[in-house]
Amino acid sequence: MNKELFLKQLRFYLSIYFEENEVNDICSDYQVFLLECENNEIISKFGTPKTICNELVKERGMHIKWNSPIILPILGLIIGVIYRLLNIGYRNNFHFIIQLIIMVLPLLCFKHKKTITKSFIIYECIFILHSILLYSLPSLVSYISNPLLLGPIYVSLSNTLYVFGLILILHNLLTNNSSYDSVILTSNLISLCNYIYLLHRLDSPSHYASLCLLAISPCIIAVIICLIHRGVTIWMRK
Amino acid sequence: MDAQIKKGTLELCILLLLRNGDLYGYDIMKQMNVYFPEVNESTFYAILRRLAKDGILETYNGEVSNGPIRKYYRITQLGYEELNHNLNDFMKLVDIINTLNQ
Numbered sequence: 001m002n003k004e005l006f007l008k009q010l011r012f013y014l015s016i017y018f019e020e021n022e023v024n025d026i027c028s029d030y031q032v033f034l035l036e037c038e039n040n041e042i043i044s045k046f047g048t049p050k051t052i053c054n055e056l057v058k059e060r061g062m063h064i065k066w067n068s069p070i071i072l073p074i075l076g077l078i079i080g081v082i083y084r085l086l087n088i089g090y091r092n093n094f095h096f097i098i099q100l101i102i103m104v105l106p107l108l109c110f111k112h113k114k115t116i117t118k119s120f121i122i123y124e125c126i127f128i129l130h131s132i133l134l135y136s137l138p139s140l141v142s143y144i145s146n147p148l149l150l151g152p153i154y155v156s157l158s159n160t161l162y163v164f165g166l167i168l169i170l171h172n173l174l175t176n177n178s179s180y181d182s183v184i185l186t187s188n189l190i191s192l193c194n195y196i197y198l199l200h201r202l203d204s205p206s207h208y209a210s211l212c213l214l215a216i217s218p219c220i221i222a223v224i225i226c227l228i229h230r231g232v233t234i235w236m237r238k
Numbered sequence: 239m240d241a242q243i244k245k246g247t248l249e250l251c252i253l254l255l256l257r258n259g260d261l262y263g264y265d266i267m268k269q270m271n272v273y274f275p276e277v278n279e280s281t282f283y284a285i286l287r288r289l290a291k292d293g294i295l296e297t298y299n300g301e302v303s304n305g306p307i308r309k310y311y312r313i314t315q316l317g318y319e320e321l322n323h324n325l326n327d328f329m330k331l332v333d334i335i336n337t338l339n340q
Contacts, residue, residue: 029283032306033264047278055284 003034006042006049013053026056248274249285250328253294253313253321260312262300286311294320 007027014023030046037045046052248270255261255269263286267279289295294317300310313321 026287029263029309032308033267033283035306036264046280046283051278052280052283055278055280056287059284059288 001042002039003042006034007031010049010052013049014056017053017057244274244277247328248277248282249289250321250324252282252285252289253317253324256295256311256313256317257321260298260310262308262310264308266311289317293317 007030010030011023011027014026018026030052033046034042047055251270251273252266255266261269263283266286267282270282271277271279286295290297290311293314295311296314297309297311300308
């Protein structure tokens with residue numbers, strides 16, 4: 001294994017468990033250590049990047065890999081389900097307050113971390129789009145077209161965008177790593193198509209079971225794609 | 239050497255090594271590897287990071303001509319206290335084992 005590939009792999013594994021500044025610190029240390037040995041000695045001297053990462057995780061005393069990117073879509077799934085379940089039935093002030101808390105929470109976390117990233121701006125845009133789609137457009141559309149068809153599509157579109165935003169923001173909060181953004185975006189675009197298709201097929205979109213299915217589908221796809229992406233990335237770097 | 243016995247010993251050995259003078263990270267790993275060849279050098283690095291995080295060691299950048307900046311490790315006051323404490327415990331343990339082994 002050459003030094004560049006070794007450092008690349010090391011960064012990849014570390015980014016799953018460590019904050020960006022720690023990853024940079026460890027990688028710069030290893031960059032200096034690597035100068036002392038040849039390409040064919042790296043693994044025998046230091047072990048594989050995964051071993052190094054495991055040693056560091058072990059020493060830090062973190063046994064639960066709670067911030068793994070694999071966990072993120074599962075969190076997205078839980079939030080997505082809660083959010084969609086809250087949307088069933090009549091919307092009242094209680095629903096609005098709960099939704100507001102769910103929406104504001106990630107923003108507070110960001111303020112606490114004092115970091116503004118590209119994802120934060122994307123999230124804000126999604127949030128605004130979500131509000132427009134969910135509350136303004138359906139009522140407008142109902143005057144000009146068939147609300148039974150277009151209304152649910154707008155709602156589903158806005159909900160999917162919202163779940164996407166939450167997944168994105170949580171992902172960045174937990175991992176401080178933007179490498180999975182594109183995967184999450186792709187999975188949500190796929191789920192959006194799936195969502196619209198399902199709404200066309202279902203006789204009663206407001207039915208409890210079908211809404212549950214719709215709630216779960218984007219996040220399950222996100223989990224599957226993240227797993228495939230992770231598998232392929234590891235396989236390609238071997 | 240058994241992994242369980244080794245676990246607590248490595249930290250003490252690193253501190254003993256650094257008692258003689260500040261050392262660059264890779265140098266510590268290399269020297270420790272002489273005594274513990276079966277232990278991966280990354281294990282020492284992980285211990286070094288933890289000791290630095292716990293305030294037992296501190297780091298500083300060393301000047302090197304014609305080369306990259308090296309991170310050196312030195313024992314802090316807390317580190318010396320920790321070293322003396324652990325060393326006493328370890329010597330007592332050695333005494334017990336010696337007595338039992340007679």
